[in-house]
Amino acid sequence: MKAITLAIALSLFATEGVASDCYSRAGRDYKIDPDLLQAIDFNESSYRDNAIGTNQSIGYGVGRMQIDSQNFPHLSQFGITPEKLIADPCLNIYTGAYYLAIAFKRWGVNWRAVGAYNAGFSTKKPIHEELRQVYAKKIYITYRQIKARKNQLSIQKDESLASN
Numbered sequence: 001m002k003a004i005t006l007a008i009a010l011s012l013f014a015t016e017g018v019a020s021d022c023y024s025r026a027g028r029d030y031k032i033d034p035d036l037l038q039a040i041d042f043n044e045s046s047y048r049d050n051a052i053g054t055n056q057s058i059g060y061g062v063g064r065m066q067i068d069s070q071n072f073p074h075l076s077q078f079g080i081t082p083e084k085l086i087a088d089p090c091l092n093i094y095t096g097a098y099y100l101a102i103a104f105k106r107w108g109v110n111w112r113a114v115g116a117y118n119a120g121f122s123t124k125k126p127i128h129e130e131l132r133q134v135y136a137k138k139i140y141i142t143y144r145q146i147k148a149r150k151n152q153l154s155i156q157k158d159e160s161l162a163s164n
Contacts, residue, residue: 030097
């Protein structure tokens with residue numbers, strides 16, 4: 001799938017700190033709105049590079065996008081370790097975009113797939129669908145706030161230019 005893209009992109013960012021355009025680059029490469037990636041980042045870690053969280057089943061998540069420990073065996077084939085995910089925020093954002101792209105490929109570009117980023121793909125129990133819906137709603141609210149803030153900043157910039 002996009003494993004080759006992931007490997008190449010991740011190697012480009014391996015030594016880079018948080019670039020102001022990590023969301024833009026990952027969004028461009030995975031065809032995901034960068035603001036959606038930012039909304040997930042905020043909800044997962046409050047933009048904290050070194051965030052460590054536990055998940056409801058087993059394991060833990062690391063970094064800004066809370067990459068789940070169940071994915072570490074898969075990521076190891078690209079040389080990605082939990083330590084690298086914490087040390088390199090761009091790598092973490094790119095990895096989160098990679099997993100969101102997998103959800104979009106599986107379920108389409110919709111809020112249910114966004115919910116699967118956090119709650120997984122299981123359809124065995126109704127609770128899984130509920131968890132996806134709760135998560136997607138949180139992300140949607142944050143996403144709309146990011147869009148509104150950008151719109152307001154754009155209006156202010158336009159007004160400032162018009163007054164000069």
